[in-house]
Amino acid sequence: MSFDVIVVGGSFAGQAAAIQLARARRRVLVIDAAAPRNRYAKGAHGIVGHDGKPPRAIVQEATRQLLSYPTAGFMDAEAVKAERVDDGFQVTLADGSRETAKRLVLATGVKDHLPEIDGLWERWGTSVIHCPYCHGYEVRDRQLGSLASSPHSWHQAKMLPDWGPTTFFTQGEYEPDPEQIELLERRGVTIERTPVVGLHGDAPGLTAVVLADGRKLEIGALFVAPRTSIASPLAEQLGCAVTEGPMGPYVEVDDWKATSVPGVYAAGDAAQAMQNASIAIASGTMAGVGAHQSLMV
Structure with a gap:
């Protein structure tokens, strides 16, 4: 037919x-x-x-x-x-x-093509998420992270303080320019330049991210805009x-x-x-x- x-x-x-x-x-x-x-x-x-x-x-x-x-x-x-x-x-x-x-x-x-960090896919759609409008309310008031995956990622980090205290992880690769840094700081965003190398917590949950220098930072939800x-x-x-x-x-x-x-x-x-x-x-x-x-x- x-x-x-x-x-x-x-x-x-x-x-x-x-x-x-x-x-x-x-x-x-x-x-x-x-x-x-x-x-x-x-x-x-x-x-x-x-x-x-x-x-x-x-x-x-x-x-x-x-x-x-x-x-x-x-x-x-x-x-x-x-x-x-x-x-x-x-x-x-x-x-x-x-x-x-x-x-x-x-x-x-x-x-979606996520950054190559162990544990992202196991949490994708639950505690690793991409859209603040789609999922931000459900993770409100947690410690939030924004994982840079492109030069545009700072824009996502700028939005997130409306849902919770936010850390922007540049991954040592996507450094905001001075004007963007000023806006992020005005919004209360903490900028972390040491790369995230792992996630901590029982998947699909998330309690912290592990940085390349061995530090653990409390994070309850991690936003990433994948390629x-x-x-x-x-x-x-x-x-x-x-x-x-x-x-x-x-x-x-x-x-x-x-x-x-x-x-x-x-x-x-x-x-x-x-x-x-x-x-x-x-x-x-x-x-x-x-x-x-x-x-x-």
Whole structure:
């Protein structure tokens, strides 16, 4: 069966795109590999009406609602290849089967690449976290750390005192400039230049960080903005233009989430520099509407 639109990725952005198309009575298929970036988090926060719910529970309910529309379908599968064919696009799945559609929405997300420090992954999503707006309230009033992973990391450290006393770990590599240091100090941030080399406490909990000189500093939650990469090769295969963002590449899109390739739309973390669940939902909505509008020919 050929679809009007295939949405690759069934998390927040993909579901938001798909339901717009289903409500427009278009044949839409969501293909989802069930490996969302947020699978490490116990709760999703800041989403109106869903604050604190497990991300998987939100997605499962979204899928149930999507499939109440007769023109919508959902497939648990990994899309490994996408290419243009005469009347649209063909998507090849890991098992070799193929699906075709007139339009594509890529909501494939990104992969996180954490600094190489033992213990980070074991705590990722619980006491090692990346987004103050997503998780800051849950770790409020603890001793907080911000682990530098890029020249932009000082900005995260600047934010954190609104949730708790903060230490900025430059790792001896990402030194703020004098103006940034002045702002951090004005915000009450302690700057520590000796690198963090380990974490202390029963994972996924955290009680302290271990520094290269042997010191232990009390830290109850450690924020780090990891480098990211686009999780799927489909955008590259299709020739979509990509921009290098502050933390990694993302697919270029216009206001309607159209990529540089006609008929291909992109939404969510893979298509924006600022990454947040609510923003992903909004971008997915725009991609779904944009794809629908393009079918009116």
